[in-house]
Amino acid sequence: MTERSVAEVLKRLGFGYDFLGEHPMRARAFSNAARTLKKLPDVATAFAAGELDALPGIGPGVLDVVARVVRGEAVPALDDVEARIPPGLFDIAQLKGLGPKKVRTLHDDLGVSTVAELEYAVNENRLLALSGFGPKTQEGVAAALAALRARAGRYRLDQGLAAAEREAERLRALPFVHRVAVAGDVRRGLEIVEDVVLVVHLDPDGEPALAAALGGARGEADGLYHVVYAAELPVRVVTCPWEDLFGVVLLRATGSPGHVAALEARAADAGAIFGPVGLYRGSERVPCPDEGDVYAALGLHPTAPERREEEVPLVALGQSRPRLLRRRDLRGALHNHTTASDGIHGLGVMRDAAKALGLGWLGISEHSQSAAYAGGLDAAALGRQIEEIARLNAAAPDGCALLTGVESDILRDGELDYPAAVLAQLDVVVASVHTRFRQTPDEMTVRMVNAASQPYADVIGHPTGRLLLGRAASPYDVEALLDACAASGCAVELNANPQRLDLDARHLAMAKERGVKVSIAADAHSAPALAHLDFGVTVARRAGLLPEDVLNCLELAELRAWLAARKARARGHAGA
DNA sequence: GCCGTTTTCGGCCCGACTGTTTTCAGTCG
Known part of the structure; x- marks a missing residue:
């Protein structure tokens, strides 16, 4: 019923070849391609536009797979792999800490081929006997299994929104349906949703036909019929028989209770x-x-x-009531990546995409030198990018202005990844944690407070490091971080990638109370991913943020003034 | 399978961490 995404198919091929041990390098190629295409919000559109072959690691073999998936055709290579590997092992391979080799051992030595069998084996302590496994590994697997159970039936907002829009379109095409609206948790912009709720105004006697068209089960509550069926997510359609009742039904179906x-x-x-x-x-x-x-x-x-x-x-x-932030209040966005580190589009493409979205400035912040896995830039490479950005800005003075920057790793003690002289050359420094998530909460609190107090740190990037339905937020004292930001003038990021949405609305409201500025960052690793800013606006609105709370709402000159003031303060700090 | 100031073959992001070992394989970011 739910077709697999292109990236999922490539990932399965990568795991499959790795598991079978026949083509380790081919496996890597498919896994890398999956990671690359995951950076595009919409692979099918990019493929149709012929934009994929230019991307690194995408060759004829991968393109053939993409073409088949996009056209809804079978992929023979995948059929072959799936015929030789029990389907449950693909699920097991998703568990943190289990890669192809360990999954192979579980299967060959323990006869495990499903998640349920793995759970049973863990309960009987049977992983301990396997070579390369020990008590810690088994503990880790048990924790990963618990996390898998906990996220069953839960979906990210972007998944919920995409499903809601698809299903709404489907309903609008029905002849007896007059009006359709998205309601429920998706409409309120919750970061995690469990279902899609739609409200339809339809012919007074249209409800049985609706149930038939959707293949759903009919029900009745509070005097209204609804139809429940399964798409990518569970869907509940609430029917509204009278046009002048629509506002009431929509309001109640949207909630919250x-x-x-x-x-x-x-x-x-x-x-x-x-x-x-x-x-x-x-x-x-x-x-x-x-x-x-x-x-x-x-x-x-x-x-x-x-x-x-x-x-x-x-x-x-x-x-009187304050006016919440709107998308059209955004003048620019910080923290984006290009091919210089782990993005897939160059400076020019990113700038043009930002301009097309109505942005007047765009901050580039590549990974820093410690992040070798992400192609982090050393000081020399940073210097070259600064020059290239200067050239691009000079060549198109009326376009979207590019700002130089870096996303500096926050090192174990809260220091940044370059000496002050290097940081001082940049327009904006975003400081983020990418390693050592498992420090104790106290250590992490000290680390984050130190980072926010670094003279050249302008924004703390994805402050808790959470990955929704993936990795929990770092359990440190976020309020201590916000206090440090209030003291130093450092801003906090609202990372708008729907896998992060970090900080969350609750902490953003705390930032606002303290007068800490918020930077809504696309953290785009491709040009289309700049559209993720929309999710950021949604979360900012949930937090009650106003344009004045958000750095993105500054005009270029205002932003430059804000950054210059921070730079002056940092220099004073160095001179003291 | 992808790629190329290494260019049609022969390599392939790389350092840190972890838990397992007894010198390192597997996984992660």
Whole structure:
């Protein structure tokens, strides 16, 4: 039912060849290609545009696989590999700490071919006897299995949003459907969702036909029918039989329960009833074709979907309310990568893509020298990029301005990865942790506070290091980091990659309280990935951020002034 | 399989970490 993505197919080929031990270098080639294409949000579009062959590590063999996957055809090489490897082993290979070699041992020496069998083997301590395995390995596998169970049925926002849009399109194509809207946790922009909720206005007798068209199960709750079916995610379609009820149904299907309860209480205070099938004053139903009609009838400003949480108060008409950040407030974005480190597009392509998104400036921050695996730049390579950026800026003075920078690894004690003289040449320094995630919380707190106090650190990148449904946030004292940022003037990043969304909304609100500026970073490793900024705006809105809280909203000259002030402070620091 | 101031063969990101070993393989970032 769910077709595999191009990157997944390539990854399976890579693992398969590695597991079979026949073509180790071919395996690496496919694994590398999978990693490269993962940096593109939409491989099919890039393939259709003929943009893939230019990418490093993408040759005729990989392109052939991509073409087949995009066209929905079978991939003979994958069929061959999958015919020779029990399917469960591909799942086991996803577990942290288990690579092709260890999976091979598990299979050959223990007869394990499924996740369930692996769990059973772990419970019986049977991994201990395997060569290359020991108590720590078994503990690690047990933890990875627990993490796998914990994320079952949970999806990232980008996955939920993509599925919601696909399913909404599908519903709109049905002749008896008049209007479709995305609701639920996806609409409120939760970083992790469990299902997709859609609201449809359809013919009064259209609901059985809807269930038939979707192949779903019918149900009924609070006087409304819904249809439940499985797509990439579980989908629940709430049906709205009357046009002037749509606002009510959409509002209630969007939630949160706490927000809906607050609206119900507000209605009750005004002697009205806000229920599942309408807003009633006495026996009269108030027509509410849109959500705004509900809020207006209750004497309220509409609450943005991202702010509809229990702890966010309703705002009465006549009360002033701050205007939340919008996408079009963004003038630029920091922290992006090019082919100079581990990005897949060059400076010119990145700049043009940023301009096409309406951005007037774009910060380039490649990996630093310690990050050899990501093609980190030494001081000389940084110097060459600074010159190239100067040339590009001079050649197109009216285009999107490129800012020089680096994403410096934060070393074990919080120091940056270059001497001050090198950092001083750069427009902006983003400081991020990429190694030694397993320091104790106290050590990590000291490390992060030190990093935020480094004179040349301008932004702390993806501050907790979490990977959603992958790696937990580093369990250190984020408030101590924010205090240090408030003291030093260092900004914090909201990494907008949907796998990170780091900091989260709760911590961003704490940053705002302290007056710490937020940098919404695409952390783009390809030109199309700049679009991830949209997710950043969603999270920023959930945190209640305003344009004035966000560095991206500065005009180029204002940003340069902010950076220059930090540079002057750093020089003073060095002179002291 | 991909790639090329190493260019049609012969290499292939590389250092750190970890847990396992008894000198290092496997995995990760």
